[in-house]
Amino acid sequence: VSNEPRESEDDAASGPVAVTENDEPGDEVVIGFSAPAADHGWMGAITSAAKAEAEKYEDVTLQVAEGTNDVNVQISQIEGFIDQGVDAIVLLPFDGAALTDVALEAMEAGIPVINVDREFTSPFAARATVLGDNYGMGVSAGTYICEQLGDNPDAVVAEIAGIDSLPLTQDRSQGFKDALDDCGLDVDARVAAEFTVESGEEQTANLLSAEPQIDAIWNHDDDQGVGVLAAIENAGRDEFFVVGGAGSANMMREIQDEESVVDATVIYPSTQAADGVKLARLVAQNKTVSDLASIGVPRTVQLYAPVVTADNVEEFLPIGFES
Amino acid sequence: MSQRSALMGPALRMGGLVLALVLLVVVGVATAGERFWSTGNLITVLSLAAVTGVVSIGMTFVITSGGIDLSVGAVVGLASVWASTLSTQYAAEDFGWWVIPLTALAVGLVAGLINGLLVAYGKMPAFMATLAMLAAARGLAEIIAGRRTQIVTVEPFFDVFQSRPLGVPAIVWIFVVVAAAGWFLLNRTTFGRRTVAVGGNPEASRLAGIKIKRHTLYLYGLAGLTAGIGAVILLARTTAGSSTHGTLLELDVIAAVVVGGTLLAGGRGTITGTVLGVLIFSTLTNVFVLNNLDSSVQAIAKGAIIVGAVLLQQWFAARERVTAT
Amino acid sequence: MSQRSALMGPALRMGGLVLALVLLVVVGVATAGERFWSTGNLITVLSLAAVTGVVSIGMTFVITSGGIDLSVGAVVGLASVWASTLSTQYAAEDFGWWVIPLTALAVGLVAGLINGLLVAYGKMPAFMATLAMLAAARGLAEIIAGRRTQIVTVEPFFDVFQSRPLGVPAIVWIFVVVAAAGWFLLNRTTFGRRTVAVGGNPEASRLAGIKIKRHTLYLYGLAGLTAGIGAVILLARTTAGSSTHGTLLELDVIAAVVVGGTLLAGGRGTITGTVLGVLIFSTLTNVFVLNNLDSSVQAIAKGAIIVGAVLLQQWFAARERVTAT
Amino acid sequence: MRGIVKEFPGARALDGVDLEVRPGEVHCLLGQNGAGKSTLIKTLAGAHQPTAGEILIDGEPVTIADPVAALRLGIATIYQELDVVDGLTVAENIYLGHELASGGVTRRSEAARNTRRLLERLGHGEISPYREVGSLSAAGKQIVSLARALSRDARVVIMDEPSAVLDSEEVGNLHRIVRELVADGVAVVYISHRLEEIRQLGDRITVLKDGRTVAESLVVADTPTDELIKLMTGRSVEYAFPERPGVPAGAEPVLEVEDLALGGVFSDVSLTVRAGEIVGLAGLVGSGRSEILETIYGARRAASGTVRVGGRRLRGGVDAAVAAGIGLCPEERKSQGLLLDEPVYRNITLSTFARTARAGLLDEKAERAAAREQVEALDLRPASVDRHARTLSGGNQQKALLARWLVHGCRVLLLDEPTRGVDVGARAEIYTLIRRLADDGAAVVVVSSEIPEVLGLADRVLVISDGRAVHEGPARDIDEHRVLDLVMEGSVA
Numbered sequence A: 001v002s003n004e005p006r007e008s009e010d011d012a013a014s015g016p017v018a019v020t021e022n023d024e025p026g027d028e029v030v031i032g033f034s035a036p037a038a039d040h041g042w043m044g045a046i047t048s049a050a051k052a053e054a055e056k057y058e059d060v061t062l063q064v065a066e067g068t069n070d071v072n073v074q075i076s077q078i079e080g081f082i083d084q085g086v087d088a089i090v091l092l093p094f095d096g097a098a099l100t101d102v103a104l105e106a107m108e109a110g111i112p113v114i115n116v117d118r119e120f121t122s123p124f125a126a127r128a129t130v131l132g133d134n135y136g137m138g139v140s141a142g143t144y145i146c147e148q149l150g151d152n153p154d155a156v157v158a159e160i161a162g163i164d165s166l167p168l169t170q171d172r173s174q175g176f177k178d179a180l181d182d183c184g185l186d187v188d189a190r191v192a193a194e195f196t197v198e199s200g201e202e203q204t205a206n207l208l209s210a211e212p213q214i215d216a217i218w219n220h221d222d223d224q225g226v227g228v229l230a231a232i233e234n235a236g237r238d239e240f241f242v243v244g245g246a247g248s249a250n251m252m253r254e255i256q257d258e259e260s261v262v263d264a265t266v267i268y269p270s271t272q273a274a275d276g277v278k279l280a281r282l283v284a285q286n287k288t289v290s291d292l293a294s295i296g297v298p299r300t301v302q303l304y305a306p307v308v309t310a311d312n313v314e315e316f317l318p319i320g321f322e323s
Numbered sequence B, C: 001m002s003q004r005s006a007l008m009g010p011a012l013r014m015g016g017l018v019l020a021l022v023l024l025v026v027v028g029v030a031t032a033g034e035r036f037w038s039t040g041n042l043i044t045v046l047s048l049a050a051v052t053g054v055v056s057i058g059m060t061f062v063i064t065s066g067g068i069d070l071s072v073g074a075v076v077g078l079a080s081v082w083a084s085t086l087s088t089q090y091a092a093e094d095f096g097w098w099v100i101p102l103t104a105l106a107v108g109l110v111a112g113l114i115n116g117l118l119v120a121y122g123k124m125p126a127f128m129a130t131l132a133m134l135a136a137a138r139g140l141a142e143i144i145a146g147r148r149t150q151i152v153t154v155e156p157f158f159d160v161f162q163s164r165p166l167g168v169p170a171i172v173w174i175f176v177v178v179a180a181a182g183w184f185l186l187n188r189t190t191f192g193r194r195t196v197a198v199g200g201n202p203e204a205s206r207l208a209g210i211k212i213k214r215h216t217l218y219l220y221g222l223a224g225l226t227a228g229i230g231a232v233i234l235l236a237r238t239t240a241g242s243s244t245h246g247t248l249l250e251l252d253v254i255a256a257v258v259v260g261g262t263l264l265a266g267g268r269g270t271i272t273g274t275v276l277g278v279l280i281f282s283t284l285t286n287v288f289v290l291n292n293l294d295s296s297v298q299a300i301a302k303g304a305i306i307v308g309a310v311l312l313q314q315w316f317a318a319r320e321r322v323t324a325t
Numbered sequence D: 001m002r003g004i005v006k007e008f009p010g011a012r013a014l015d016g017v018d019l020e021v022r023p024g025e026v027h028c029l030l031g032q033n034g035a036g037k038s039t040l041i042k043t044l045a046g047a048h049q050p051t052a053g054e055i056l057i058d059g060e061p062v063t064i065a066d067p068v069a070a071l072r073l074g075i076a077t078i079y080q081e082l083d084v085v086d087g088l089t090v091a092e093n094i095y096l097g098h099e100l101a102s103g104g105v106t107r108r109s110e111a112a113r114n115t116r117r118l119l120e121r122l123g124h125g126e127i128s129p130y131r132e133v134g135s136l137s138a139a140g141k142q143i144v145s146l147a148r149a150l151s152r153d154a155r156v157v158i159m160d161e162p163s164a165v166l167d168s169e170e171v172g173n174l175h176r177i178v179r180e181l182v183a184d185g186v187a188v189v190y191i192s193h194r195l196e197e198i199r200q201l202g203d204r205i206t207v208l209k210d211g212r213t214v215a216e217s218l219v220v221a222d223t224p225t226d227e228l229i230k231l232m233t234g235r236s237v238e239y240a241f242p243e244r245p246g247v248p249a250g251a252e253p254v255l256e257v258e259d260l261a262l263g264g265v266f267s268d269v270s271l272t273v274r275a276g277e278i279v280g281l282a283g284l285v286g287s288g289r290s291e292i293l294e295t296i297y298g299a300r301r302a303a304s305g306t307v308r309v310g311g312r313r314l315r316g317g318v319d320a321a322v323a324a325g326i327g328l329c330p331e332e333r334k335s336q337g338l339l340l341d342e343p344v345y346r347n348i349t350l351s352t353f354a355r356t357a358r359a360g361l362l363d364e365k366a367e368r369a370a371a372r373e374q375v376e377a378l379d380l381r382p383a384s385v386d387r388h389a390r391t392l393s394g395g396n397q398q399k400a401l402l403a404r405w406l407v408h409g410c411r412v413l414l415l416d417e418p419t420r421g422v423d424v425g426a427r428a429e430i431y432t433l434i435r436r437l438a439d440d441g442a443a444v445v446v447v448s449s450e451i452p453e454v455l456g457l458a459d460r461v462l463v464i465s466d467g468r469a470v471h472e473g474p475a476r477d478i479d480e481h482r483v484l485d486l487v488m489e490g491s492v493a
Ligand SMILES: Nc1ncnc2c1ncn2[C@@H]1O[C@H](COP(=O)(O)OP(=O)(O)OP(=O)(O)O)[C@@H](O)[C@H]1O
Pocket: D008, D009, D011, D012, D013, D031, D032, D033, D034, D035, D036, D037, D038, D039, D040, D080, D390, D391, D392, D393, D394, D395, D421, D422, D423
């Protein structure tokens, strides 16, 4: 059994640790946290990393609202936080646009909102924003594929996207397309799964059927990747290589495995919300980010989207999340 | 005596629901104290209940008539998308904010009428006709929205629907008004009487001269209309239209209506019960959030509440039959 | 004549479904040529149909008896999770691969029997009882899985379920065997005939000495069992158990069963029709993917197929009634 | 059976009933609607559990916990409501619950063979064992029920109004079977409201009234009909029809039907009914009389022909007919007529609540008042307008339906089997009521399978055979034999 009892959650979710004087206890703060339903590994890791981060600080009480994919419910959660008068809110909205208004309301009520991952449509709705780089992910994946196939303009490239209606999916696809354009390739086949194993398997099975010969596949999401790999296995295909997305520990182990079709994955940090919690604490306590010269927490933090390959996988495995 | 029992029955049944709600409130106060029992939080509970509540009123009519509408969630999504397209918003800028709600209502109504046509004139089982509409409306919504969330920027729209007359959000007022109108319609008008009759015995109703096809058409139209109102509320709350709005709403709505005491087989419907059913589920969600509890546990609690409520109703119904003499 | 019409009716109705399937195949060949009409692709279509197909067989029985089971999708998820926990996998390493499918079947069966108890002995409407189970099973699956995808690493399990006897995947064989067994059970055994009787006229069945409650219990147990088999197939296909497995499966399954010609009101059921219904939807998906078409358009097509199929059946049924005199 | 008591929630249906049945006899159960006949036999058949009392077989007390137990004891029952499953074949229906099977797998050809034999014995060898029962007529279904009871090889066969849906030829057939059974030593318990039938067939009679035995095991041959009626009703009632005052010469034609046809069922039906006139449609079951009424009423779409009310052509469906002043009391009271779980007053005002309403707002007070008035006028019992219709007996349900059209104030009343399953006492009241309606100026069309009823009640008779009117004339000028002759000729032609 390979998915052995996991090391404790915080180990899996934290990278190199720099202790600063900011970690000294300050004023007691209550932070409200709301995120979509943890119905897949990455989102689960988001929540557990945020909780683990809050545990580290005795001056932080994290009020976690149940994860939900219903914007109506998520709005009511934020309304609840406003009503309770929490000191800060960390919000990973199911739909950035739909939660903007209630975030604005919170800001107007004097509660700083830290926006994570899916961006609000108004700059006034968040005190600070922590973003992964979705477009950058697409670019990284596309660039990697270009490096491998650049000399073959007829190469067949397939894309297995995530939930199509999310802007982050659209950004990833755009980045991917732009990067491929640069080396004269294009996306020959594209399906969209739903971030679930089952949909990943189903969509990939159909995709493989449709394309008898493929050179490279980019799969947006390593959670659905379990299903993607199963479908590839079921079809007995291996003429291509697969690039993953998000960076699950499982995918990294596949990269280590010589036999596997998986050659690389693009990190999309599952520690974003943990960063959000840290920033929320600093904002609430009126502190500043210690490694910056400027005063105050920055408006936007965009995290780096590195490519993990066999060469550097050892380095990234500790921060890989379990699907 | 028989008159008394005719009044006692429903009263008893309502009693069970009120009891359940009070119990939840007690748990809420006990576990979350002031955080639960504050005006702000109670308004939050009501605001959350508004969409489900409004749509449940329409659904109460459909279920009372012996039908079912699985498409309401998808229609909410479609109406929200249609009412927030760029062209709708341009029109709203030009002509007035009312273009947006009007579009949502019209889309809901038309979708409902199509359901009604299929059920009444196409003689399709309601379950299948509205299942087909569920699939089609979601698909259409995605195509119209191009799978993007459409942000509404028509300020006058929000001036109206995000206002708080007497300190209570407009959307809560909408819920209250729709529920009151629904109660009146079901209990005090010929439309309501026909609905109960059609649900109780369609063939007898037809032979008594009730135009059951036309009435069925209206009923699904009404359900669609309330879905349109639900879309307006969601637009006001989220400031955006999205094809994912209302996902799985139909299940919540049906659960609330039936838990409220409306017979799934038709022939008996109660708006008061529906409102209580909606409030029970939305209070449940609230209590869970306030206590930092897992949504998985909440799902199990929800299942248990459905089972408990329906079994309790059965028990009341049996008792009632005993005392009915 | 009476015999002929008794045989012609179903044949005609099946004819409509076969026609629809042939039409889809023609479209598939015309638009995707060899990519569609290759052994590999046809096996893909069948493999994708396996889960829906197996669960639809159980659902055919439930619907024929006048019931409904909304929980099958959630039960598939729960069974897949339970059968892939670390402890189940350790047990499978120790005792044999069969521990995994056995666990899935047992979980499905028990969930089904609980549904059956609520419906038969608790007298709950099937819609509500299984809606409650839907919520509860999903919640429980999430708790057990801790919302993680549980990867199965028991190789002997895959040796069995990913094998390809005669070049056809084992899961397709499972579908074929379950369908054949279902056909036999429905048409050639007392259990099947009683199922039709219970759906067609429950009171008459009771008076004829059929133990309706016990029979109903068995029926939901059977549906749960097929959900368990569906979970095994999903485990074999995806190599992992997840609480999201089977999301919205119930709607696909019900659509396939009813499009196949089983009466939603009970009293008539057809396994052949169900299999055709399943194949129609899975071929539709395949044709859309092969042509790189939007899944939104597919949703609309699905809605249209449901409407078309049900209306067509109504038309056949009407014709039949005319010729029956 | 001794001292059987059966209480339903809220009703004591049986209050100490005794019944003793001997092998080889036809034992008739008689009683008014709601007397408790069906309840009694359901207790015997294991469908209901008695609240008190005991059942003895061969002198041994037994408990009959469920229908299976009854069947095991050799008690087979044909219930009043049709108890077949439409989706199964004839053979499957007959063997439902005791399938011929090996290890759960049905033996189909053997079942078909036996079924064919049973059907031949019933004189219906033409029905295929593989035919779906749903495609049979009501009479055909009754035959299947009979065959099912025979297939059980029972010692006691209970028949609850088996002849209600059968025509006279079929009834003769049924009587032959009953005699055969009796000759084989089987005991038959027979329930019917047709006294003449009981006279032809029965050996002994037990009479029920209000859930009690009022007379036990009377010998049929020694008991005059008058006495039976007196026992049933507690008073003596003439099985008599009200006077025919004759239609005034100048009476306007109210209902005019011309060349009406419905595909495959009937054609060329024309009839005119004047104000104050009762027209009867006589004919065999399945001859299409119900369809004629339903087509006139707009409940079925006519293939051709016109219907005029008061000279104005009727177009559209039922609602147009109702608006024009036509009312229909349908054949199946429960499934086609009543909202069983709604109060009586809402059933009575089902066609008129919109009229009393103002701008769509209901006026329940006016509805109750109108309903109460009719309940009193028709002597509907119990006289509460708030009871649920389900709790009324058959005859009172029929009165409630008539009350609906009385409130509506119909110009044309179509009555389909208005006395089916209604006891003698209530029958006379219903006859009087129908006549009173006609006297008040309504045009009435009555369909009944009991030819004497049509002839006694109507002013004019149409004899229908195979969907065509084969005779029309004053009711006085024709008798039962002539009607039967006409029907026979018609179906030969
Ligand atoms: N399930 C029930 N619940 C309550 N009351 C019932 C029920 N079934 C029958 N009754 C009542 O029991 C009484 C006897 O009914 P039953 O059907 O035995 O009469 P019956 O003699 O067969 O009449 P009919 O000639 O009309 O068939 C009636 O008053 C009826 O309303």
